[in-house]
Amino acid sequence: MAGAKFEPAYRRVVLKVSGEGLAPAGGVGLGADALRHVANEICSAHDLGVEVAVVVGGGNLVRGASFVRQCSIPEATAHQMGMLATVINALALQETLESMGASSRVLSAVHMHAVCEPYVRQDCLRHMEQGRVVVLAGGTGRPFVTTDSAAALAALELDADAVLKATQVEGVYTADPKVDPRAQFCARLTYDEVINQRLRVMDLSAVEMCQRKSVVIRVFNLHEPGNVKRILMGEDVGTVVGEAAE
Ligand code: UDP
Numbered sequence: 001m002a003g004a005k006f007e008p009a010y011r012r013v014v015l016k017v018s019g020e021g022l023a024p025a026g027g028v029g030l031g032a033d034a035l036r037h038v039a040n041e042i043c044s045a046h047d048l049g050v051e052v053a054v055v056v057g058g059g060n061l062v063r064g065a066s067f068v069r070q071c072s073i074p075e076a077t078a079h080q081m082g083m084l085a086t087v088i089n090a091l092a093l094q095e096t097l098e099s100m101g102a103s104s105r106v107l108s109a110v111h112m113h114a115v116c117e118p119y120v121r122q123d124c125l126r127h128m129e130q131g132r133v134v135v136l137a138g139g140t141g142r143p144f145v146t147t148d149s150a151a152a153l154a155a156l157e158l159d160a161d162a163v164l165k166a167t168q169v170e171g172v173y174t175a176d177p178k179v180d181p182r183a184q185f186c187a188r189l190t191y192d193e194v195i196n197q198r199l200r201v202m203d204l205s206a207v208e209m210c211q212r213k214s215v216v217i218r219v220f221n222l223h224e225p226g227n228v229k230r231i232l233m234g235e236d237v238g239t240v241v242g243e244a245a246e
Helices: 032-047 064-070 075-099 121-129 147-157 191-196 204-212 227-232
Strands: 012-017 051-056 104-108 133-137 162-167 188-190 216-221 239-242
Touching: 012 032, 012 147, 032 051, 032 075, 032 227, 051 075, 051 121, 051 147, 064 075, 075 104, 075 133, 104 121, 121 133, 147 162, 147 204, 188 191, 191 204, 191 239, 204 216, 216 227
Parallel strands: 012 051, 012 162, 051 133, 104 133, 162 216, 188 239
Antiparallel strands: 216 239
């Protein structure tokens, strides 16, 4: 209908970006081009009026479980280092967003008052309602889990409609497409299929959390410019994980 107001597919989303997504090719450290690309994708969602909470990983700097294998520090400390890595990434992303004109705040589950705001649910909701992108740092604030779980928890806590899980490939496959040429792409999956077949979408605990409140998971290729906007415009991009009829 002419003049009809466009309604995005989702009203509020949690975007999960791994540390690798913010790194140059090779996946280590931070890359200016990668930061600008991710910030652009976020701005496109923001421009549509969609409320966005971004959960950033830290694997480009430190992954607790692999770091602990290289040295003799307690594993809990290695995970804390991983959480601090997510704060570094969040600050870089927030400043990149600001430089592109998108008002943004970092809220961290690990309290670092001199650097960013502490995560408080009500503050986070208020920021989003006021048109700010929130970048959630520090994961869950506790060791031994990953930022996938933090993203699922954030979706439940913030009453988001979907988790947009940015990956390095088109979506979910029956096997790793980089290793197994017989790997098949899955356009649609139920939560139970993901859990029972142990498909590599997100941590299984994160998938279970999303299932609990029917939060849709959209797995997509971060490197394809415009994918976030396409998902929000209702296009079939990547893999959709949800209830059977989703
Ligand atoms: N981490 C943690 N608790 C959390 C989130 C993250 O201990 O709630 C640590 C964990 O060691 C993890 C690291 O932070 O490996 C970086 O996060 P993640 O592996 O999720 O980053 P990504 O792979 O998404 O870049």
